[in-house]
Amino acid sequence: MLETFIEFFRQLADDHPRWNFIFFYEPRQWARIVKGLQYTLILSFACVILSVIIGVVGAWLQSSPSKWIRRFVQGYIQFFRNTPPFVQLLFFYFALGQFTPAVTGPDGWTEIPIISNVGWAIISLSFFAGAFNVEIFRAGIEAVPESTQEAADALGFSRMQTYKEVVLPLAFRVSLPALNNNLVNLVKTTTQAIGIAVPELLYQCVSIWNDYPSAQYPTMLLLFFSFIILVGLLVFGMHRWEKAMYIPGYGE
Amino acid sequence: MSTQSWTDSQPIVSIKDVHKSFGNLEVLKGISLDVMKGEVVCIIGPSGSGKSTLIRCINALNDIQSGSIEVQGIEVNDKALNKLELRKKVGMVFQQYNLFPHKTALENVMMAPIKVLKQSPADVEKRARELIAKVRLQGKEESYPGELSGGQQQRVAIARSLAMNPDVMLFDEVTAALDPETVKEVLVTIKDLAEEGMTCMLVTHEMGFAKEIADHIYFTDRGVIVEHGPPTTFFDQAKDERTREFLSQIL
Ligand SMILES: Nc1ncnc2c1ncn2[C@@H]1O[C@H](COP(=O)(O)OP(=O)(O)O)[C@@H](O)[C@H]1O
Ligand SMILES: [Mg+2]
Numbered sequence: 001m002l003e004t005f006i007e008f009f010r011q012l013a014d015d016h017p018r019w020n021f022i023f024f025y026e027p028r029q030w031a032r033i034v035k036g037l038q039y040t041l042i043l044s045f046a047c048v049i050l051s052v053i054i055g056v057v058g059a060w061l062q063s064s065p066s067k068w069i070r071r072f073v074q075g076y077i078q079f080f081r082n083t084p085p086f087v088q089l090l091f092f093y094f095a096l097g098q099f100t101p102a103v104t105g106p107d108g109w110t111e112i113p114i115i116s117n118v119g120w121a122i123i124s125l126s127f128f129a130g131a132f133n134v135e136i137f138r139a140g141i142e143a144v145p146e147s148t149q150e151a152a153d154a155l156g157f158s159r160m161q162t163y164k165e166v167v168l169p170l171a172f173r174v175s176l177p178a179l180n181n182n183l184v185n186l187v188k189t190t191t192q193a194i195g196i197a198v199p200e201l202l203y204q205c206v207s208i209w210n211d212y213p214s215a216q217y218p219t220m221l222l223l224f225f226s227f228i229i230l231v232g233l234l235v236f237g238m239h240r241w242e243k244a245m246y247i248p249g250y251g252e
Numbered sequence: 253m254s255t256q257s258w259t260d261s262q263p264i265v266s267i268k269d270v271h272k273s274f275g276n277l278e279v280l281k282g283i284s285l286d287v288m289k290g291e292v293v294c295i296i297g298p299s300g301s302g303k304s305t306l307i308r309c310i311n312a313l314n315d316i317q318s319g320s321i322e323v324q325g326i327e328v329n330d331k332a333l334n335k336l337e338l339r340k341k342v343g344m345v346f347q348q349y350n351l352f353p354h355k356t357a358l359e360n361v362m363m364a365p366i367k368v369l370k371q372s373p374a375d376v377e378k379r380a381r382e383l384i385a386k387v388r389l390q391g392k393e394e395s396y397p398g399e400l401s402g403g404q405q406q407r408v409a410i411a412r413s414l415a416m417n418p419d420v421m422l423f424d425e426v427t428a429a430l431d432p433e434t435v436k437e438v439l440v441t442i443k444d445l446a447e448e449g450m451t452c453m454l455v456t457h458e459m460g461f462a463k464e465i466a467d468h469i470y471f472t473d474r475g476v477i478v479e480h481g482p483p484t485t486f487f488d489q490a491k492d493e494r495t496r497e498f499l500s501q502i503l
Contacts, residue, residue: 151350151409154311155364155416156339165367169354249398250353 013214020214023222029208029215036204037226043121043190043200044230048183050126055133055179059171060163062138073134080131085124086192092124093117093196121193129186136178140171173245180238184231201226258325264289264451265310265420270319270329272305279305281475282319287420287468292452294462297472298498303455306472307424310453311342324419336368343413347425349405351397357384357408358393361415369416376415383411387441403434407441414445421445423454459502463487471495 006025013020023029061073080088097120102111115123144167152162191202205219263286272280279302287293295303308314310321312328312335321328326338351360361380365371384393387407397405406426413421423442427435439461446452446465456462462469463483470480471492479495480486490496 145350147346147348147350148352150313151344151346152352154313154339154342154344155412156336156368157364158336161367165363166352173354247354247398248396249400250396 017214018217020212021218022212022215023208023219029212032204032208033201033222035199036201039118039193039198039200039203040190040226040230042118043125043193043198044187044234046122047125047129047186047190048234050122051129051133051183051186052179054126054130055137056168058130058134059137059141062134063141063163076127077131077134080128081135085128085189086195088128089121089124089192089195093120096120117196117198118193121190121196121198125186125189125193128189129182132182133179136175136182137171139178140173140175141167143174144170169245173242173247176238176242176245180235183234183238187231187234188227260289262325263287263322264291264324265453266320266322267306267310268320270306270309270316270321272302272309272314272316279475280309280316283472283475283477284319285470285477285480287451287453289419289451290449291467292446292454292465293468293470294466295453295455295470295472296457296459296462296498297470297478301472302475303472304424307344307422307453307455310420310422311344312338313344340369340416341419343416343418343421345406345409345413345421345423345426347428349397349402349409349429351405351409351412353397356394356396357389357400357411360397360408361412364412365415380411380415383414384408386414386444387411388437401434402430403437406430406434406438410438410441410445420451420453423452423456425455425457427456427458457502459487459499471498473498 009021009024013022013025023033058073058076061069064070097113097115100113100115102113104110105112148166148170149162152166157165190200193200194203194206197203202223205223209216209219265285265287267283267285270280270283271278283302283306285293295306297303305314309316310323310328312333316329319329323338323341326341327333328338351357352363355363358377358380361383362373362376365376365379366373381393384390387410389404389407389411392400392404392408397408400408409426410421426442427438430438435458439458442452442454443461443465454462454466466483468480469483469486471478471486471490471494473494479490479492487499490499
């Protein structure tokens, strides 16, 4: 079965030189794709989680009684929303990366920065998407009636408890569709990590077609296909979540 | 604790010369009243006269500019007020029920004792089920607020407040948003409570109910208490022109 599959693509490359699906029949290229997928998954997963956390915390801070905290959050949002994420990525890696300490590697002489390029990609993309998530959650929070929070207040809930037990669960439900969109964008934006040589899927594909120009169309196809699947899984998961959070008689 | 000095012979809620403004608008212009333990007090008066504001000041949902409000010896008008201690003593029921829409009736009742009082969930659940039975909602434990009628939601809200074991219950026009048919079931619940000796302060437009249940009635207009007295004398022998006019309109 697998044999026929491999043989088919080897033959296809022979017959039609522009359709060289080299990664399907050459194990070394396949290994590159697998590695690329792994990194794309790691980036996506880490950034989705982190950016949602940033969104939740940021939205909480935006309702802080301190004017300075609110201004700080507002400044953060303005900066990350109004500048290109690719430039942010380069800035984090090349500018901030210089100031983070490095440790000496096991060989005794190489300097390994404590935050790798993968680390910087995760940080920068998370803050980028997080800025939008703060806004998204804030809109959700504003949709929670003041009177519902007041009821929690009157029952003795602290500000934190009211946020965690009442405001967030309700705000989440309102925010899900917008959050969904932003996370889809985030997953697609992980390809920009190629700019700082994170070996994710786009990086691997570009390397393959640089080495084998005949593999360019197939690798592009693979890229589209992979992201359709990846984003499809995310959207499927989000819809499942939305369903699980459905409350009978609420929000119709 | 400051409550140690408080005894049953003193008013459980003692309001003295309270002034409250929203910006330039003075809403409470020197309100004084005392409520003894076990008493049922009704506050009536035209819309906008400051009834809700007064009720909300008692559990510090609004702050006051001057005067004093003491609940079992806790001074509410105190910068260092421990709001949690106050809110353990004071239960509040709102006109719009304000249930947590993402929690079932049972969970609504259980939430505060578990999260705020840190009581064991098993004990709380047992008590919550009893409270739901008490407000005559057996069988609705697993329903969400959106699946309940207004009257049913309001009774869940009452049970939710009672779960905190308050010493005083505040009701702010709790039947005003209800269909006429369901008003009664809520009033019956409040009456049960009053008969068990719960101290209650009610803002209401249900004059028949006030007459039946209240130990004392206060009539407020434009931020002052115009007239007050036990229901027998209050309804039949109102002295102030404003009171008589209000009563003639509403009765
Ligand atoms: N949060 C607020 N901000 C400004 N004005 C308020 C606020 N709450 C109430 N008021 C005003 O205070 C007055 C008294 O309101 P309220 O206490 O709700 O009266 P009542 O419950 O007797 O109808 C009204 O004129 C109202 O507009
Ligand atoms: Mg009112």
